[in-house]
Amino acid sequence: MDIAVVRDLLDKQLVDREGEALGRVDGIIMAYSADAPPRITHFELGAQTLARRLPRPFRGALSALARRLTPRGDDPYRIEVGRIVQLGRTIKIDIDGTRSAARKTELWIRDHVIAHIPGS
Amino acid sequence: MKKVLEITLGIVTSIGGFLEVGSLATSVQAGAAFGFQLIWAIVLGTICLIFLVEMSGRLAAVSKQTLAGAMRDRFGYPFFLIPLVAMSALGLLVLASELGGLSLALQLLTGISFPWWAPLGAFAAWLLLWKGTFGIIEKGASLLGLITLVFVYAAFRMHPAWSLVASGIRPSMPKHESMHYWFIAVSIMGASIAPYLLYFYSAGAVEDKWNETDVAVNRVSATLGMSFGGLLSIAVLIVAALVFVPRGIRIERFDQIALMLTPVMGRAGFVVFACALGIACFGAMLEIALSVAYMAAQGFGWKWSEDARPRDAARFSLVYTATLVGGCLIVVIGVDPLAITLLSMALTAALLPVAIVPFLILMNDAHFVGQHRNGWFSNTVVCAIVGLAFVLAVVSIPLELLGS
Numbered sequence: 091m092d093i094a095v096v097r098d099l100l101d102k103q104l105v106d107r108e109g110e111a112l113g114r115v116d117g118i119i120m121a122y123s124a125d126a127p128p129r130i131t132h133f134e135l136g137a138q139t140l141a142r143r144l145p146r147p148f149r150g151a152l153s154a155l156a157r158r159l160t161p162r163g164d165d166p167y168r169i170e171v172g173r174i175v176q177l178g179r180t181i182k183i184d185i186d187g188t189r190s191a192a193r194k195t196e197l198w199i200r201d202h203v204i205a206h207i208p209g210s
Numbered sequence: 211m212k213k214v215l216e217i218t219l220g221i222v223t224s225i226g227g228f229l230e231v232g233s234l235a236t237s238v239q240a241g242a243a244f245g246f247q248l249i250w251a252i253v254l255g256t257i258c259l260i261f262l263v264e265m266s267g268r269l270a271a272v273s274k275q276t277l278a279g280a281m282r283d284r285f286g287y288p289f290f291l292i293p294l295v296a297m298s299a300l301g302l303l304v305l306a307s308e309l310g311g312l313s314l315a316l317q318l319l320t321g322i323s324f325p326w327w328a329p330l331g332a333f334a335a336w337l338l339l340w341k342g343t344f345g346i347i348e349k350g351a352s353l354l355g356l357i358t359l360v361f362v363y364a365a366f367r368m369h370p371a372w373s374l375v376a377s378g379i380r381p382s383m384p385k386h387e388s389m390h391y392w393f394i395a396v397s398i399m400g401a402s403i404a405p406y407l408l409y410f411y412s413a414g415a416v417e418d419k420w421n422e423t424d425v426a427v428n429r430v431s432a433t434l435g436m437s438f439g440g441l442l443s444i445a446v447l448i449v450a451a452l453v454f455v456p457r458g459i460r461i462e463r464f465d466q467i468a469l470m471l472t473p474v475m476g477r478a479g480f481v482v483f484a485c486a487l488g489i490a491c492f493g494a495m496l497e498i499a500l501s502v503a504y505m506a507a508q509g510f511g512w513k514w515s516e517d518a519r520p521r522d523a524a525r526f527s528l529v530y531t532a533t534l535v536g537g538c539l540i541v542v543i544g545v546d547p548l549a550i551t552l553l554s555m556a557l558t559a560a561l562l563p564v565a566i567v568p569f570l571i572l573m574n575d576a577h578f579v580g581q582h583r584n585g586w587f588s589n590t591v592v593c594a595i596v597g598l599a600f601v602l603a604v605v606s607i608p609l610e611l612l613g614s
Contacts, residue, residue, distance in 0.1 A: 096286070097577075100286065101282050101283055101286055101287055101290075102283065103279065103283075103511050104511060110513060111511055111512055111513040111514075112511070113510065113511040113512070114282065114287075114509075114510060114511035116287065140287060143287055143288055144288055144291075145288070179273070179274060179275060195525070196512060196513070196524050196525055197524075199524040199525055199528055200521050200524035203524070203528060204520050204521050204524045204527055204528065205521060207340075207520070209340055209341055209520075210340075210519065210520040210521045210527075
């Protein structure tokens, strides 16, 4: 199967093995060494990756903002492409989304903001 | 039989959900200032909306993708930010107008001028989003919205000269105040074409799990529902023309509009008007806040569903909450509700290409909609009307702002 990196991978919706949303493919990582052909190794997710894709005037400010707002070491977050189980409109990854760092921000907002509001 | 029921329900919800403060205020302005002459703007806007709503339903049914998701998918993240930022900013302004309309309605009904109506209204909308489900919000708001049919009743009761009404369908050049004429024409088109509706509609179609068998149903209910909705706007314009033109009343404040049903229905007309205004604005607030949240969540790949508990879709819930708070702040600061309504509708028209051009490209991409691609006819109609609205907006908004 031919895969066009930008058409079929970049910006696609990622879901975990239960089909729950993980985020979108914000960046793609390739490994390159002198003795092997380059190959795609990881998907990258996170605010830092998103900031880097913007034109120069926005890039620095958003990247600094993202660094301030997200826990150190978790952003950007990488998923090995070896864990892909299904490629299509959405890309299914064989991981447990509830423990994944990809959902750190979602869980942080849930526990620190939403959970404090009655009826949540 | 099930299909017939489905189509009927689709039509009823579109009619009930059609009128909101934007289409109401712009139609009243048009009728009061120019008689029946601007009916053509409602007709053009409604035709364009029919095509666009049908497309967003078709996109969702065929590709199982929402409009916002498909946009990020097809055009990439940096480009996606342009419609996201434009539509969110516009959403805040429109939300503020709806909240202004709701506050006025509450004030008319209770007779109490109360600065806290806006926060109360925003809180009520938030509570419904927080606890309610998509079905309750979509169907409930639309069924209550059928009260806006009272404008059709009033239009018939006032026996307009139908030949004059018909002549307004043909576009014509203004005889006086030409800059204001074009500004109102633009505002009407912006109010009719309301792009947030497209994000709301496609998210609803995905939430209801439409598939390719729904394409035909979608076509019928979008066409009929939006056409009848457009007739409601025309009815408002007719009533405004018959009530305000002979009395020489110029609409400069929102509360002047409140008297438009009293010549036909007396005191009851005042109450019915306030109820219709309040319900229409409240329903639109729910749709706008949800649309902004849908767009962000789908574009960034977060979990989204109006049926999920807030804690299970935390970022999504946070966005609609923040949107309601933001819209409420604009009202509390105390901008003139009528001015912000007309301006936000005209700005909508100016920003239409940002939302619609990428959408058209998607609808012509076989990778997304396969054999259900747009035909040349729908492409041409949408391009022509959006192009016209954009050009008129770019010319008339600066002149209107300078003039006032």
